[in-house]
Amino acid sequence: MTFLDGHDAIGKDFEDERQDLDGIEEVGALNVLKRGLKASPELKAGISLTALMALAVAGGKLLVPLTIKEVLDRGITTSGVNVNTVLFFSLIAMFLSIAGMALGKATYYRLAKTAENVLMGLRIRTFEHLHKLSIADHVQARKGAYTARVTSDVETLTQFAQWGAIAWIINSIQIFAVLVIMIVYSWHLSIVTLLVHAPLFPVLRWMQRRQLRAHDRVRSRVSDTLSVVSESIQGVDVVRSYGYRQKTRSKLHHAISDQYKEQMVAQKYFSFVLPITDIIGVAAIAAVVGAGVYWGPDWGVTSGELIAFVFLSNLLVMPISELGEVLNQTQTALAGWWKVLEVLDKEIEVKEPHQGLALPDSPLDIKVEELDFSYRTGGIVLDDVNIYIPAGTSVAVVGETGSGKTTFAKLLTRLADPTNGRILVNGQDLREIDSDHRHRTIRMVPQDGFLFDTSVIENVRFGRNDAQISEAEEAIDDLGLWPWIEQLPEGLETRVGERGESLSVGERQLVALARAQVADPGLLILDEATSAIDPETEQMLEVTLERLAQGRTTVSVAHRISTAERADLILVFDKGKIVEKGKHSDLVNLEGIYSKLYESWIGNTREV
């Protein structure tokens, strides 16, 4: 297995991640640019004015030296100095400088603003889209990589958005203007200049593709690095107490070194290929001088014209070599854009309806019809599930590990859509129901009680979007959690740490339950939500939850016998099918899977 090399397997993941999209090369730089510009409308906002201003600034930069030259020519001559003229023109030059500065300031600030707007807009849209992607997409991707999309990849656009886009315009105009003037001076010499520059085009074309690919790889390596770092930090306990530290170190070192290597490959083009613009620029001057002196008399070129032409050729060197640098910036930006576009172009699997249906605040009934489900990888997980759950029922879902209980719970909350069949809530297809309603009235408490890195009370409040602090406190009260809260170092304000890791696992589940209680949903799904809580507390909670949930529909996935015994309806899952259903008293004598489970429970938990 190549994973020992760390990055190989990561690379493979990556290919999977974009199997449905073409590579950056197939799409081509121009298309990426087009789509990128579409994804960043902020870039185009007011660009004409900005470009005009930037041109004026560029022009102004020429104007000042010209005025200074005037001072020299008129004020200081071989016959002496005309102090008044010098002062007059100097003042004009100063005025121009100040005007240039003011215009420059306005322009730079505009550019900075555009750039920041571009970055922010893209960041926000990407983040938003990431949240719309289905769980299946998230499962396949890596958090570090997705984080990079919102941070690192977006940042690559900075330079381009600040200056690159404008630089293309200005330098092209400058080149064009110089060329026009050149042709006016001498079309013969212009042809010589153009001929010398001709090889630039195939070379740049050749380079551009490779450079783009290299930058694209750099972005992938950055994602890899961040993913490995993220994993190594979060898995620190396993890394350290399984003697995995050295291997982790080498994985990280690999990732960082690979990033370095790709970076160097990408820079090679900038270092070694782009200076050809300098060489060709100077060669063009040499050719102009040579041809001008040799054929000048035949072409009617005077020495003054030739000198002027050399001067013009010199003016061509700067913008062309600057375009080379801009090209490099653009490629970096395109690579970052592309990574972001890959996310933005990902189809949203679980689409929310336009005008969703509402759900009442009362208990919900559920009808599951011919439900099939399989994950993207692997076989069928749920197979022809049919069940009707009347409103207000408390349902226990039991079954072996891996039989599809969690998957069933996920489908009920629409974390994924069924491959086949449908789920009706209150007689309406779950897919037609408005997302806000769904979030409020159908609530799942997953097994791992993920908490946000903020206070306990805030975490509880997150249960419902408009919940007040008092309501959160009420929920805590309902569940009888005050004694626990009181012994926390800062009570309700205690910070729970990343993922909630400053609380014990059982305590996290307590908070997650309170969070669900705040929502007061019509359908509550508990997926082993109390698995880490001690029996005494759990018992207390179950009884309380039951009392509170008078008439609420509850689906509990549990490995504890008491839950099943109390339930109105037990669903026994086996290999993705509901193989038995009914009350405890019916099932226990059936000699089926449930009775076997019950036996092991009894043997397991009861004194014999």
Next chain:
Amino acid sequence: MSTDSESERTAIEAGEASNENGIVKRWFRLVFRSIKAHPLPHIIGISAGNLFSLVVVGFTIVLGRVTDEVIIPGLDGGGVEGRTILGGFFAIVIVGFIRGFSVMLRRFFNFTAVEKTKRTWRLGIIDNLLDAPRAHYWSRSTGELLARVDTDVETATSVLMPLAFSISVISLILVSLISLLIIHPLFFVVALLLFPALAVLQRFFVRAVEDPARKAQALIGEVSEIAHESLDGIMVVKTIGRQNQELDRLIKSSERLREERLRIGWQRSVFSPLLYHLPNFGILVLLMVGALLVDNGSATVGETVQAMALFMILTLPVQILGFMFQEMPRSVVAMDRIDEIFSIDKVEYRKDGEVEKPVDVIFNKVGFSYPNENDQQVRQTVLEDFSEKINEGESVALVGATGSGKSTLVMLMSGLIEPTSGNITLGNANVGELGPDFVSDHIASVFQETFLFASSLRENLTLDADVSDSDIYSALQVASAQDFVSELPQGIETIIGERGVTLSGGQRQRIAIARALLRKPSVLVLDDATSAVDPKVEAEILQNMKKETNCSLLVIAHRLATIRLAERVIFIDNGRVFASGSHDELLKIDDYANLVSAYEDVTT
């Protein structure tokens, strides 16, 4: 999740730590560290930069001579020989090539130096994190650390990019200054004034930018933190419908980031044009001074014109230096953030890990309290005066209410964290001195929260240890995992998602148990390791384990069957050993009986 005031606070703290030294000083140190780490590419890059400066000057000279010796005589005079034309042609071409060559060298070695520096610093951050005390991980979020590895390193090194060029222009400055001094001291003085002016500008700029730069850098960390946390908890975000709130959070931070960056942008937009036009003002002053000097006869017109040309040469260096000044504050504050990580002390452990038989685990008056983030004084005591002994080969159940400190005890035993008082010994060795790496040779803990890596099951099971396939399969067998693993499309080569998300909860836990069994530990710790496994399979696993292994066993469990499996039960309450003995003995204690047999009351 950080609130506004908090990130402000961290930003300020970072600033306080660094304000003792000025930006320029810190910048020097930054540059020096990079050069010291990678002298060769830096030196070649700087030399190539100097070459380029010379070529720029040389090119004007060559062009001048070509004009005088080739163009003028060739077109105005009686024509020149073909050889002379060729000579002129090649002179220019050669200069062009040297110019291109110097650009290549400068860019390549400059990049090499910068990229190598980035790599060095990234590796440094990683190594520091890997060796940092475990407690350090409680104080910084993962997303924030990602920002340090990524953006902060990029930003800190951005000032190195123009370095070679900046240093190379110093030769230009010297050449022109000396020439000016020779022409007339007053011209020299005017030119010299340029630099204090530049320094004043720089100072204003740096002062104005440091604060927003620091905040911006902290905010990038915050954005990364929000993104990472939000994606990490995507399941919960989706189930509680918090997408919009999460988006708001990100928008708020992004907006503040934009504001801070625009504050920098505003300063830049003032500074940049000022910088560009500064030499113009110098030239104008020079011109007026020159006019006066010529007027009173202490300088000639020719000298004034020459002085102007020399002064023009100074324009480029001033701009380049200015560009570097612009990058300076941002880089320096980013470097401060990297240094925060560099300054974490490594934990050093004993190098040899001799553990004598019998491998008993002895808790000797162990006390532990978690550090409190906000106030170092307020510490929450979790364990107090905890004394126990687990004999070699013994199986012990640790029972206690939620939050009673069981998992904390496991972390202490693994050497991940150290007791605040008392000690834990393994055989004869102190666990705190051995450190987790050595302890891992003897104790294998299955943590309460299963952590699997996004790689193949094989990699997850072996974790780089040298184990045979048959060992793997027998460990899977004991953990009752062989059935589902063999049903996976690629068996143990199947690559699972991050944290093992493509497996069911019970499947993940069984892989974690098999992973621990594979180590063939002397002590096996199961922290609620079968909570997601159904009772049937759980019983299977426990029976297998009893049959196949003879290591000491510490199980933390809530289910009676698991508890009953143990020879002895330790009942932990309020961070102390409340009682210890066989299950039946302990049942006489009310608290214990209430805790473990709560289910019976309901059902019977």
